[in-house]
Amino acid sequence: MDLHLLSGTAVFSAFAGMTMYSELSSEWNWGQAFMFGFAILAGMxxxxxxxxxxxxxxxxxxxxxxxxxxxxxxDMYFIFLNKICTVPFMYHYNSICLDSAVLKMEPKDLTFANSVGGFIALFLVYDFIYALYHRFLHVRGVYSLVHKHHHRQHSPTRGNPDGVNVHPLEFLxxxxxxxxxxxxxxxxxxAAMAFIVIGGVMASLNHTRTDFCIPYVYDVKxxxxHHRIPQSNYGQFISxxxxxMGSFREYHDTVDKRK
Structure with a gap:
């Protein structure tokens, strides 16, 4: 059996098992869980x-x-598994956003610092961790085990389907x-809810041919x-x-050779 298929199935099964075990005491019934899952998948x-x-x-x-x-x-199998994984992830994410012990959630608590400042900080923190993680996925010996599958696509066009066509471990x-x-x-x-929605749009946009750019901040190109020259542009959202880190590479109109 294909190693990617085997390991991807194992990761998904372990995640699903841990999620179901952790929710044994949940107040949700199966009907509510199904409706939530349907809403998340339809939203995607x-x-x-x-x-x-x-x-x-x-x-x-x-x-x-x-x-x-x-x-x-x-490809279709990994896309399916990763979409299913999105349901418990969004449940966990929403649980944090609605937990007043973790985040302030009342309109009266909204300030410039925790809204606009927090929104910007989320992208900075997320992408700092992601850039290091993504760079690690390109290390020789690691690349072939996980991330190589995603790089079968050298010119993304489909948006979300190309974006989530990754090994389940990488996705999670x-x-x-x-x-x-x-x-x-x-x-x-x-700010946390805006972050997950706008981040999702940007991640999907990254895997299209749309020439959208916010100078010095975000550029689909x-x-x-990165998909053509993997040893560059490891960030997900911002440059x-x-x-x-010296890994940024500008887009050129001339044809770059993949390394």
Whole structure:
């Protein structure tokens, strides 16, 4: 059996088992859990479709490298597992946002520092951890075990489907990094919810050909460069840490060779 399929199934099974065990005392019944899961999955599909609609007016980034035209069984299987994993993750994320012992959630507690400041800090903290983690995934000997699957696609076009087409271990660590950032920053709950929604849109947008850019902060082309030249642009959302670590590579109109 394919090692990726075997290890991906094992990771998903372990995560599902731990999640179900930890929720044995939950007050939710199966009907409520099903409705929550349906809402999350429907929301993901809506977000995926809306990215192409909302940003459809922007010019397209030229395809400079091979495109994965058709998903095989492993691609579809990993995408399915990762979408299912999103349901308990969002349950955990919402639980934190609605826990007044962890985050301030009342409108009267909203300040510039814990809203705008907290929102910015979440991206800085998340991407600092993610850039280091992503760089580790490219270490020789580690790359082939986990991250290589994602890099079968050299020119992402599909948005969310290309974005979540990763090994389940990679997906779960990336998702729960959102939760870690919230724990470390302690923003207002409104900022935390805005972070997960906008972060999801940006991650999906990164895997399209949409030429959308916020100068010196966020550029879809930066992630396109990473898919062609993997030893660069490790950040998920912002370029600041790659610029600090010397791994940032500008997009060029000329064809870059993949390393």
């Amino acid at each position: 599909e809506l977000m995926s479709a809306s990215v192409h609609v909302l940003f459809g007016g922007f010019s397209a980034i030229p395809i400079r490298a091979a495109h994965l035209d058709a998903f095989d069984f492993k 660590l990336g998702e729960y990094n959102f939760l870690l950032a919230v724990y470390l920053v302690k923003p207002h709950a409104y 930066a992630h396109d460069v 600041v840490w790659d610029r600090c």
